[in-house]
Amino acid sequence: MNISTQRVAIVTGASRGIGAAIAARLARDNHAVVVNYAGNATAAEKVVHEIEAGGGRAIAVQADVADPAAVARLFAATEAAFGGIDVLINNAGILMLSPLQNSSDDLFDRQIAVNLKGTFNTLREAATRLRDGGRIINLSSSLVGTKLETYGVYAATKAAVETLTAILSKELRGRKITVNAVAPGPTSTELFLNGKSDELVARLAKMNPLERLGTPEDIAAAVAFLVGPDGAWVNGQVLRANGGMI
Ligand code: NDP
Numbered sequence: 500m501n502i503s504t505q506r507v508a509i510v511t512g513a514s515r516g517i518g519a520a521i522a523a524r525l526a527r528d529n530h531a532v533v534v535n536y537a538g539n540a541t542a543a544e545k546v547v548h549e550i551e552a553g554g555g556r557a558i559a560v561q562a563d564v565a566d567p568a569a570v571a572r573l574f575a576a577t578e579a580a581f582g583g584i585d586v587l588i589n590n591a592g593i594l595m596l597s598p599l600q601n602s603s604d605d606l607f608d609r610q611i612a613v614n615l616k617g618t619f620n621t622l623r624e625a626a627t628r629l630r631d632g633g634r635i636i637n638l639s640s641s642l643v644g645t646k647l648e649t650y651g652v653y654a655a656t657k658a659a660v661e662t663l664t665a666i667l668s669k670e671l672r673g674r675k676i677t678v679n680a681v682a683p684g685p686t687s688t689e690l691f692l693n694g695k696s697d698e699l700v701a702r703l704a705k706m707n708p709l710e711r712l713g714t715p716e717d718i719a720a721a722v723a724f725l726v727g728p729d730g731a732w733v734n735g736q737v738l739r740a741n742g743g744m745i
Contacts (some may be wrong), residue, residue, distance in 0.1 A: 501529060502556075504529065505529050505530060505531050505556070506529070506530050506531070506585040506586060507530065507531045507533075507577065507581040507582070507583055507584050507585050507586065508522075508525045508530040508531070508532050508533065508584075508585065508586035508587070508588060508726070509532075509533040509535060509573065509574070509577055509584060509586070509587050509588065509621075510522045510525065510532060510533065510534060510535060510588040510590055511535045511562075511564050511573075511587075511588065511589055511590050511591035511617070511621060512535060512536065512537070512564070512590045512591030512592065513532070513533075513534040513535055513536065513543065513546060513588075513590065514534065514536035514537075514539045514540075514542040514543035514546060514559075515539065515542050515688065515689060516686075516688030516689060516690060516715055517590055517638065517683065517686060517688055517715045517718045517719070518534075518535075518588070518590040518591065519534075519542075519546045519715065520714075520715030520716050520718065520719040521588055521590060521715075521718070521719045521722050521723075522534050522546055522550065522557065523546070523549065523550060523553075523719070524716070524719035524720070524722070524723050525586070525588075525719075525722075525723065525726065526550040526553065526555035526556075526557060527553065527555070528723055528726070528727060530555075530585075530586060530726075531555075531556040531557065531580075531581045532550060532555065532556070532557040533557070533558055533559075533560050533573070533576070533577045533580070533581075534546045534547050534550075534557055534558065534559045534560070535559075535560050535561075535562055535564070535573055535591065536559060536560075536561055537561070537562075537563050537564075537591065538561075540559065540561065543559035543561075544559055546559070547559050556581070558576075558580050560572075560573050560576045560577070563617075564589075564591045564613060564617030564618075564620055564621060565612040565613050565616055565617045565620070566620075567620045567623075570617075570620040570621055570624055571624060573621075573624075574624045574625075574628050578628070583630050584625070584628055584629055584630065584633070585629065585630050585632070585633045585634065586629075586633060586634045586635075586636075586726055587621055587622075587625040587629065587633075587634075587635045587636075588635075588636050588638075588722060588726075589617075589618045589621050589622070589635070589636065589637040589638060589660075590638045591613060591617055592613060592614050592617075592638060592690070593609065593610060593613045593614065593690070594610075594650075594653050594690050594691075595609065595610055595652070595653065596649040596650060596653070596694070597649055597651075597652075598648065598649055598651075599651045599652075602651070602652060606652060607652050610652050610653055610656050611652075611656060614653070614656035614657065614660065615656045615659050615660065618637055618660050618663060619663065622635065622637075622663060622667055626667065626670065626671065629674075629676055631674050631675050631676065632674075632675045632676065633674075633675075633676045634676065634677055634679075634725065634726045634730075635664075635667070635676065635677070635678040635679070636678075636679055636680065636681055636722050636725055636726065637660050637661075637663070637664050637678075637679075637680045637681075638660075638680070638681060638682075638683070639657040639658075639660050639661050639664075639680040639681065639682035639737060640653070640654065640657040640682055640683060641682050641683060641684040641739050641741040641744055641745055642654040642657065643657050643658045643661060643682060643737075644682075644739065644745040645706075645744065645745050657682070660680060661680050661682075661737050664678050664679060664680040664735065664737065665678075665735045668734050668735035669735065677725070677730070677731070677733065677734040677735075678734065678735060679725050679730075679733055679734065679735065679736050679737070679738065680736070680737040680738070681718060681721050681722050681725065681737075681738050681740055682737050682738065682739045682740065682741070683713055683717075683718045683739075683740050683741060684706070684707060684713055684739070684740070684741025684742060684744040684745075685700075685703045685704060685706070685712050685713060685741075685744075686712060686713035686714065686715060686717070686718055687712045687713070687714055687715070688715060691712075700712070706744045707741055707742030707743045707744035708742065708743045709742035709743060710742075711742065713740065713741065713742060717740060718740055721738055721740040725738065
């Protein structure tokens with residue numbers, strides 16, 4: 500760990516699942532990490548302690564990404580703790596399944612609020628507050644490609660996130676900041692597993708030719724590539740990390 504060369508990363512929704520794996524991976528790759536969470540302080544503190552036990556630096560910061568004022572506080576807390584921000588990982592997200600004809604206003608509004616408005620809120624802050632040479636990664640979903648039944652509103656929020664990704668990459672011209680998206684396929688987290696039968700999980704795991712679910716660490720590795728020096732020439736793109744499902 501070399502603090503003089505350490506970069507500073509905010510990972511939204513890093514208390515569990517893919518976000519927790521990204522936070523751990525970026526800490527190993529010499530980043531000071533802000534572990535953002537919505538409500539699960541105990542889980543977020545556990546991620547922080549594991550990073551510190553490995554010799555890294557991290558803090559947990561509560562903020563609902565759907566709330567612009569909370570997002571501004573998240574960025575201010577990061578600057579106060581670590582002196583600046585180089586990397587934003589927009590990972591916080593929720594999934595609510597339903598055929599369109601049965602989808603409630605609440606299902607629509609909540610997924611738009613967290614997945615789309617939440618990403619917008621953090622991107623808007625990052626556009627003015629990230630240091631030159633920074634990196635932004637938005638979590639999309641391979642469902643934008645597979646377009647499976649019952650995922651309509653969720654997939655639509657992620658399609659919008661992919662569009663924001665490409666446009667912001669152009670708007671940041673001259674700042675040496677890249678903006679990309681990583682689009683996982685089925686990955687073994689609570690978001691994916693909740694409410695699904697073992698049979699359905701097994702069927703979805705076989706949709707890719709490697710015939711397994713992704714792990715949070717698989718996705719963290721794809722994110723780490725784009726954040727690290729080897730990913731420097733990739734900009735405005737969507738990297739589907741799904742074992743070849745689509
Ligand atoms: P999990 O449900 O396992 O974890 C979600 C994380 O997001 C938690 O840390 C949670 O915090 C946080 N969170 C939820 N709502 C908010 C909010 N409003 N503000 C701040 N944080 C919030 O999800 P995954 O790890 O599976 O998903 C991570 C990302 O990857 C999501 O964007 C998801 O859409 C995407 N993705 C996941 C796939 C999968 O198969 N798992 C496939 C494709 C994409 P807390 O613990 O406090 O509730």
